Amino acid sequence: MIDGGKSILVETVVQEEYSLQALDAKTGTLRWQISLGVLACNIPGPCSPQIGASESHLYVLTCKQPYTLQVFDAHTGKPMGQHPIAIPVKEGLDLSVLSNDVLYVRSSVHEGDPYSSGSSTSFTHYFIYAIRLANGATNWKYDIGSLLDVQVPITELLLAP
Secondary structure (H helix, E strand, O other): OEHHHHHEEEEEEOEEEEEEEEEOOOOEEEEEEEEEEEOOOOOOOOOOEEEEEOOOEEEEOOOOOOOOOEEEEEEOOOOOEEEOOOOOOOEEEEEEEOOOOEEEEEEEEEEEEOOOOOOOEEEEEEEEEEEOOOOOOEEEEEEEEEOOOOOOOOOOOOOOO
16 A cells, blocks of 8 residues: 555566556556566566655666665656665565655675575675665665574564654
């Protein structure tokens, strides 16, 4: 739900081209659509964009490199601006959550040998970034560390009340 519960946001992928549609929550009619283009993955991890919404804005962080936070009007879908994000391009984007004008993003980079089942020499190094929505600047970065590829450090980013 976005723009105060008036719309439902839907992400679609048709032949590798991503788009976002806002549907009227009561009628299901299309209110607006944003094309994000082809989000080719040139690093391991999901290609889906990281999406957050406030009452009036929609924030989209895609896996296109260099990373850029795109800002859209949640009521109309019109672009409001974009900010470069200081996450190294070698790191892939994983999970994100939005709270109090900050986007928290988990990133990761593969280390060691290529992954194979039961491998003890294939690792992934994880980080969490706090990114200010107003300008895309990094508030802080937390280094989770390296884990075997069979270990998953965080399955969801959740905010404590």
